[in-house]
Amino acid sequence: MLDLETAKKILDTALAHAVAHKFKPMAIVVLDARGALKAFVAQDGTSLKRGEIAIGKAHGALAMGLGTRALMKRAEQQPFFIAAATEAVGGSLIPVPGGVLIKSAGAVIGAIGLSGDTSDNDEAAAFAAIAAAGLEADGG
Secondary structure (H helix, E strand, C coil), rough: CCCCHHHHHHHHHHHHHHCCCCCCCEEEEEEEECEEEEEEEEECCCCCCCHHHHHHHHHHHHCCCCHHHHHHHHHCCCCCHHHHHHCCCCCCCCCCCCCEEECCCCCEEEEEEEEEECCHHHHHHHHHHHHHHCCEEEEE
């Protein structure tokens, strides 16, 4: 189970990573394994829909059981499947890096989604934050 204290630690560490590396303003979301919102932040200066994109990355990873890097590869190979899956989950699936599953002892306990900088930088902040919490990151 992903408790609130751990979710906040992951969020705070991801934000600190983004600030330390001078990333563009970020929106960061942490969801538990059932997709419920545990923590969210949007830095000053984020564009209007960054939060929704961050949620779509995290939610898509949970919905498909794959980090969004794997979903991006699948979208390149099977665009119709990813389009249909996006529709099936109500549009909340963003298949680019930055949506990372959070695991404990191999079991999915949640996901983090970040949006604001490059997808690779979004993902790097997620990996750093999950590792700092002593958990496993699966970006695909």
